[in-house]
């Protein structure tokens with residue numbers, strides 16, 4: 371079973387990741403990981419920080435001559451924000467010594483982890499909460515999960531995501547999204563992300579991309595922020611990953627958990643999702659056919675899942691990201707020291723991180739699916755698992 375841990379503060383010296391349970395013999399390089407790190411940094415609506423961070427994960431252990439050894443893989447990444455010549459962060463984030471004149475942050479931002487994190491850990495300063503709740507952590511998540519993504523690729527399983535709604539701009543219903551994404555998915559879901567990456571808002575539709583960009587411009591000027599909805603497609607799956615027999619073995623539920631555990635994610639839908647509740651059964655269930663020696667579904671409105679198991683059709687899963695909590699135009703908040711009403715204080719922030727978040731969500735679902743493969747076809751080395759996969763799938 372693949373597990374990963376991340377450590378590190380947003381403005382500390384760097385981020386650390388440990389990925390445990392990766393079988394021996396998987397080819398992995400820093401260059402492979404970096405391509406997804408670079409993708410995560412790109413997107414219209416990003417804030418100033420992404421202009422100078424150059425995310426790169428150093429492989430510290432577990433890999434020899436570009437192949438995994440079955441041992442834990444340790445990754446490390448520097449925060450350029452900390453290292454810059456004019457940086458105050460070594461002083462603010464010092465691991466020892468006296469606090470000196472480092473100010474307390476006392477104005478919690480509604481929608482961020484600030485107030486509850488402070489209440490929970492009994493801090494008098496919001497800084498420690500900001501540092502760990504920040505989506506800076508997603509840089510290391512992407513690095514760790516890219517290894518699982520590479521594992522899946524060895525089985526022909528590909529993941530690709532795209533933006534389908536940004537604020538009020540988006541596709542006109544399920545069929546119009548399918549028209550844009552499904553022809554690409556026929557060549558594997560990576561075709562979806564490669565096409566979406568051509569757009570700086572990660573939308574497959576040129577006209578919508580333009581409107582989304584304009585919407586970000588407007589909302590930035592207004593001093594507010596935006597979220598939206600994305601769709602992730604996974605292709606090349608065998609039928610029967612996950613299980614119907616117990617709640618925590620249902621793969622669709624596990625994927626939802628991975629997505630909602632990502633900063634700012636507020637919901638998940640699978641296939642038609644919430645729209646399935648607005649129509650009748652004949653518009654929802656996918657008829658079964660037998661074609662080219664295997665069972666298939668005539669349509670894929672249930673997004674590749676029945677009974678918590680993959681049907682063998684592509685997984686289609688969507689998530690919603692709320693608008694960014696840090697905004698130029700203030701909201702009201704209460705100072706944690708004086709308890710007086712105040713305007714929130716603005717610090718550098720993304721206006722819309724949705725295009726970047728697509729890469730994070732593509733990544734966080736990879737270990738979940740990789741573990742379903744390991745559960746069914748498991749082994750200690752890639753050759754052993756691939757052998758079983760070929761014989762048994």
Ligand SMILES: Cc1cc2nc3c(=O)[nH]c(=O)nc-3n(C[C@H](O)[C@H](O)[C@H](O)COP(=O)(O)O)c2cc1C
Pocket residue numbers: 417481482483503504505508632633634635692694695696718719720721723726727730
């Ligand atoms: C890729 C990405 C970038 C983000 N950038 C910012 C940001 O610049 N400013 C901000 O206030 N929140 C940003 N967020 C959202 C916060 O991290 C998130 O709202 C916060 O951690 C609270 O957690 P919750 O929204 O899951 O409740 C970002 C989220 C993601 C996924």
Ligand SMILES: C=C(O[C@@H]1CC(C(=O)O)=C[C@@H](OP(=O)(O)O)[C@H]1O)C(=O)O
Pocket residue numbers: 380417418419420423451503504505506507508509633717718719720
């Ligand atoms: C650093 C990243 O995202 C950060 C996520 C984030 C937040 O509050 O979640 C706040 C911002 O941090 P800063 O104030 O240092 O600019 C973003 O830049 C990143 O994605 O690598």
